[in-house]
Amino acid sequence: MENRNEKILIVEDDSQIRNFISYSLKQAGFPYLTTGTAQGALSTLVSEQIDLMLLDLGLPDFDGMEVIKKVREWSEMPIIVVSARDQDKEKAAALDSGADDYLTKPFSATELLARIRVAIRHLHRAGGIKQQTSLAVGGLRIDFDKHLVYLDDAELHTTPMEYNLLVLFFRNIGKVLTTKYIVKEIYGAGYGTDTQALRTLMASLRRKIEKNPAKPRYILTEIGVGYRLADE
Numbered sequence: 729m730e731n732r733n734e735k736i737l738i739v740e741d742d743s744q745i746r747n748f749i750s751y752s753l754k755q756a757g758f759p760y761l762t763t764g765t766a767q768g769a770l771s772t773l774v775s776e777q778i779d780l781m782l783l784d785l786g787l788p789d790f791d792g793m794e795v796i797k798k799v800r801e802w803s804e805m806p807i808i809v810v811s812a813r814d815q816d817k818e819k820a821a822a823l824d825s826g827a828d829d830y831l832t833k834p835f836s837a838t839e840l841l842a843r844i845r846v847a848i849r850h851l852h853r854a855g856g857i858k859q860q861t862s863l864a865v866g867g868l869r870i871d872f873d874k875h876l877v878y879l880d881d882a883e884l885h886t887t888p889m890e891y892n893l894l895v896l897f898f899r900n901i902g903k904v905l906t907t908k909y910i911v912k913e914i915y916g917a918g919y920g921t922d923t924q925a926l927r928t929l930m931a932s933l934r935r936k937i938e939k940n941p942a943k944p945r946y947i948l949t950e951i952g953v954g955y956r957l958a959d960e
């Protein structure tokens with residue numbers, strides 16, 4: 729068992745799921761605290777040093793979505809939504825409210841821990857990312873100084889829009905980005921909810937970076953929600 733320093737808060741009113749998550753975190757060596765209510769979550773966050781929160785949306789006192797909004801007023805801590813709701817709209821809304829990722833119940837301990845590790849890596853990376861001149865995921869590498877993209881060490885020709893899109897993904901490795909968020913970042917707030925241009929841009933980028941664009945290895949589709957750059 730490795731010892732981790734990051735303390736995790738589990739917010740879940742279903743005791744079976746709470747016990748399952750607690751057990752998984754314990755096995756992985758993470759210190760953790762638990763609460764079954766939204767109010768409990770907020771008071772724990774105020775009184776304890778918490779590094780990451782696993783948050784159920786359907787809580788008995790008020791909605792988990794409200795917890796996300798409140799926490800985001802003062803903290804950038806990773807929030808992974810753990811929810812039985814599998815509606816894509818709910819996931820996208822949680823992400824747009826400031827959640828970092830989501831897990832749909834039922835999920836395995838392996839899946840849970842993988843998401844936690846990605847979120848923690850992202851947390852540690854966030855401070856230093858601006859200083860990074862080059863980042864890679866597998867054979868896909870971006871050089872921010874030279875504005876160049878490489879695939880398996882061969883230089884790729886990308887359009888400025890494709891390059892901007894890749895920069896956005898590399899700044900958020902492993903994190904799911906909603907379509908709404910990407911459109912806003914790439915085309916600006918005035919672009920509204922028109923996602924057709926993004927789909928076209930994504931298709932042309934994938935033809936360049938993916939061996940099989942129908943089965944992408946780098947930029948993965950999160951159906952009905954958005955996209956995620958694979959984290960290895």
Ligand code: CA
Nearest residue numbers: 741784786787
């Ligand atoms: Ca619940």
